[in-house]
Amino acid sequence: MPAITGQEFLDRLRQNPPTLYIDGQRVEDPTTHLATRNMAHSLAGLYDLQNQPDLRDVLTYEENGQRYATSFMVPRTKEDLAKLGESHRIRANFSLGFLGRAPDYMNANVMAAGMGADYFASCTASGEGKRDFAANMRRYYEFVRNNDLCLTHALTNPQVNRAKMASEMPDPYIALGVVEETEEGVIVRGARMMATLPIADEILVFPSTVLKENADKSRYAMGFALPCNAPGLSFQCREPFDVGRDPEDHPLGSRFDEQDAFVIFDDVLVPWERVFLLYDVELANKAYAATDAVLHMAYQVVNLKVAKTEAFLGTAQSIVNAIGSGQFQHVQSKVAEIIVMLEIMKALEVAARDGATLNKYGVMTPARGPLDAARNYYPAVYARLPELLQYLGASGIIMMPSKADREGPLGPQIAKYLQAGNATAEERLKLFRLAWDMSMSSFGGRQSLYEKFFFGDPVRMHSALYEVYNKGPYVDRIQAFLNRSEKPQQEEVTA
Ligand SMILES: Cc1cc2nc3c(=O)[nH]c(=O)nc-3n(C[C@H](O)[C@H](O)[C@H](O)COP(=O)(O)OP(=O)(O)OC[C@H]3O[C@@H](n4cnc5c(N)ncnc54)[C@H](O)[C@@H]3O)c2cc1C
Numbered sequence: 171m172p173a174i175t176g177q178e179f180l181d182r183l184r185q186n187p188p189t190l191y192i193d194g195q196r197v198e199d200p201t202t203h204l205a206t207r208n209m210a211h212s213l214a215g216l217y218d219l220q221n222q223p224d225l226r227d228v229l230t231y232e233e234n235g236q237r238y239a240t241s242f243m244v245p246r247t248k249e250d251l252a253k254l255g256e257s258h259r260i261r262a263n264f265s266l267g268f269l270g271r272a273p274d275y276m277n278a279n280v281m282a283a284g285m286g287a288d289y290f291a292s293c294t295a296s297g298e299g300k301r302d303f304a305a306n307m308r309r310y311y312e313f314v315r316n317n318d319l320c321l322t323h324a325l326t327n328p329q330v331n332r333a334k335m336a337s338e339m340p341d342p343y344i345a346l347g348v349v350e351e352t353e354e355g356v357i358v359r360g361a362r363m364m365a366t367l368p369i370a371d372e373i374l375v376f377p378s379t380v381l382k383e384n385a386d387k388s389r390y391a392m393g394f395a396l397p398c399n400a401p402g403l404s405f406q407c408r409e410p411f412d413v414g415r416d417p418e419d420h421p422l423g424s425r426f427d428e429q430d431a432f433v434i435f436d437d438v439l440v441p442w443e444r445v446f447l448l449y450d451v452e453l454a455n456k457a458y459a460a461t462d463a464v465l466h467m468a469y470q471v472v473n474l475k476v477a478k479t480e481a482f483l484g485t486a487q488s489i490v491n492a493i494g495s496g497q498f499q500h501v502q503s504k505v506a507e508i509i510v511m512l513e514i515m516k517a518l519e520v521a522a523r524d525g526a527t528l529n530k531y532g533v534m535t536p537a538r539g540p541l542d543a544a545r546n547y548y549p550a551v552y553a554r555l556p557e558l559l560q561y562l563g564a565s566g567i568i569m570m571p572s573k574a575d576r577e578g579p580l581g582p583q584i585a586k587y588l589q590a591g592n593a594t595a596e597e598r599l600k601l602f603r604l605a606w607d608m609s610m611s612s613f614g615g616r617q618s619l620y621e622k623f624f625f626g627d628p629v630r631m632h633s634a635l636y637e638v639y640n641k642g643p644y645v646d647r648i649q650a651f652l653n654r655s656e657k658p659q660q661e662e663v664t665a
C-alpha cells in the first residue's frame with residue numbers, strides 16, 4: 171500500500187507496536203498512551219499530507235502505476251531534486267521544522283543505500299547465496315518504499331567509556347555485537363545509545379562512521395534492519411516532553427515530541443535477508459559516504475533547517491510586531507541575524523542542487539561541498555536562534571499565564587494587562603508560548619542539544635571536513651603568488 175494515509179499508519183502502529191518503555195512501563199499502544207499518542211497522530215498528519223489533493227503531486231510520485239512518497243524517489247535529474255527539496259520543505263513546515271527525524275530523513279537513507287546496494291556486495295562475509303547483502307539492501311529499499319514504512323535508526327554505542335574501543339569495555343556486549351550465526355540469521359546482543367523517533371515500524375542499524383576497532387574484522391561492524399517489535403528488542407524512552415498540556419500552552423511539545431530511546435538488543439535474531447553488512451570495519455565505516463546516503467540525508471536536513479529558520483524568523487518578527495519594538499536598532503539587528511542565517515542555508519540548498527551530479531549508481535546527487543558546509547554551519551550557529559528569541563521576548567517569554575489561567579478568575583485582568591500592541595492577550599500569549607517552546611521549555615532545550623549532535627559530534631565532523639576538503643589548489647595558488655618574480659613598478663621620480 172504505497173503512499174499510505176494517516177489512519178493506515180495508526181492502524182499499523184496499533185497492530186504492531188514498537189516495544190517502548192516509558193517511566194518503567196511498557197507502552198501497550200502508542201496511539202493511545204498519554205506520552206506518545208499526540209506524536210503518533212502528528213505522524214499520521216504527515217502521512218495525510220501526501221494524500222491531500224493540493225499536495226499530492228509534490229509529495230508523491232508515480233512509478234509502474236503506483237504512487238509512492240516523493241522522499242523514496244530516486245532523483246535522476248536536477249528537476250527531480252527540486253521536487254524532492256520542495257517535498258522536504260512542505261513536510262518540514264508541518265512541524266515548523268521541529269521534527270528532526272520525520273520519516274523522509276530515513277527514506278532518503280534507504281533510497282540511497284538501495285541504489286548503492288552493489289557497495290555491500292563486496293562484504294567478505296557474503297557469497298553464500300542467502301547472504302547476498304547487495305540484494306538484501308536493494309530489496310529492503312523496495313520493501314520500505316512499497317509499504318511506506320516509518321523508520322528509526324541507531325548508529326552509536328553506549329557512552330560508557332570513550333577512551334576505549336567497543337571490544338575493551340567491561341563486557342564485550344555493552345556495545346551491540348554479533349553473538350553467533352545460525353541457519354536463520356545472526357544473533358545480536360548489546361545496546362545502541364540513541365534512536366530518535368522510536369514510534370516507528372522498523373529500525374535501521376548501521377555503525378556510525380567512527381567505529382574504532384584495531385582489527386579489519388569486528389563483531390561490532392554490522393548493518394541490518396528489524397521491525398521495532400522484534401523479539402528481544404526494547405526501546406527505553408527518555409522522559410516525555412508531552413506532559414498532557416493543551417496545545418495552546420505547549421504548542422510544540424504537545425504535538426511533536428518525537429522521543430529519543432536507548433535501544434537494547436537482548437539476543438535478537440536478525441534474519442539473513444535483513445543483514446546488509448557484517449564484520450567488515452572499513453566497509454562499515456565508509457557505507458554512508460560510499461553510497462552517498464549521507465548526502466541525500468543532508469539534502470533533507472538542509473531543507474528542514476531552512477523551514478526551521480523561517481519559523482524562527484516568523485516568530486521573532488511576530489514578537490517585535492506584538493510589543494512594538496521594531497524601531498530599536500539592536501532589535502532590527504537581531505532579526506537581521508536570523509535573516510542572514512536563513513539566506514545562508516537557502517543558498518547552500520540551491521548550491522547543493524545546482525552542483526548536483528549523477529553518481530556511479532545513476533542517482534542525481536546533491537553537491538557535497540555546500541551540504542558539508544550546511545551540516546557544519548547550522549550546528550555551530552543554531553544556539554543563537556533560541557537566544558535571539560529570548561533577547562527579543564524578554565519577560566514576555568516567561569510571563570505567560572496558561573489557557574486555564576485565561577479562563578480562570580483572573581481572566582479579565584490577564585486580557586487587559588497582557589494584551590499586545592496589535593493583538594489580544596489570547597493571541598499574544600499563544601505567540602509567546604510558541605517562542606518559549608522553541609527556545610526555553612524542556613522541548614526547546616532538547617532541540618538545542620539535538621541541533622549540536624544529530625548528524626554526529628561537531629568536533630569530529632570538522633576534522634572529517636578538514637580531511638576530505640580539497641585544499642590543494644588554494645595552497646598552490648598561494649605558492650605561485652609567493653614565487654611570482656616580477657618586480658614592482660618603480661614610480662618615476664621627477665625633480
Ligand atoms: C537529541 C539527540 C538525538 C539523536 N538522535 C540520533 C538518532 O536518531 N540516531 C542515532 O544514531 N544517533 C542519534 N544521536 C546521536 C548522535 O549521533 C551523537 O550524539 C553524536 O554522534 C555524538 O556521539 P555521542 O553522543 O556518543 O558523544 P560522545 O562520542 O560520547 O562525545 C562526548 C564528548 O566527548 C568528545 N569526544 C568523544 N570522543 C572523541 C574523539 N574521539 N575525539 C574528539 N572528541 C571526542 C565529544 O567531542 C563530546 O564533547 C542523537 C543525539 C542527540 C543529542
Ligand SMILES: O=C(O)Cc1ccc(O)c(O)c1
Nearest residue numbers: 325378379380458624625626
Ligand atoms: O555517522 C555519520 O556519518 C552520519 C550520522 C551521524 C548521526 C546520525 O544520527 C545520522 O543519522 C548520521
